[in-house]
Amino acid sequence: MAATRYRRFLKLCEEWPLDQTKKGRDLGSFIRQRVAQGFREGESTQYPRLRNTSFTGVTVEECRMVLATDNMKQIEEMKKGMWKKLREKFTGKPEDVPKECV
Structure with a gap:
């Protein structure tokens, strides 16, 4: 399961190039860092919910x-x-x- 997800992630990285003009705020770079961190932590990675609402503020x-x-x-x-x-x-x-x- 994790191998399939990792291959999909690598394919996404190939299709989503880094924008060197946006150092420190490039979305592609941020996604790569977060996913790599998640793979290092393993399958049991859980991101805590900070709030019980969505972006709309509705529960x-x-x-x-x-x-x-x-x-x-x-x-x-x-x-x-x-x-x-x-x-x-x-x-x-x-x-x-x-x-x-x-």
């Missing part, structure tokens, strides 16, 4: 709540325009029409 629980199916339906309903809501209200959907009327 995992808040993400789950927002992405729940019920909430997604409410959001979609809120996105509908006024004309579409009125049209749905007055035209009636086929499932809203009683069977004896059809």
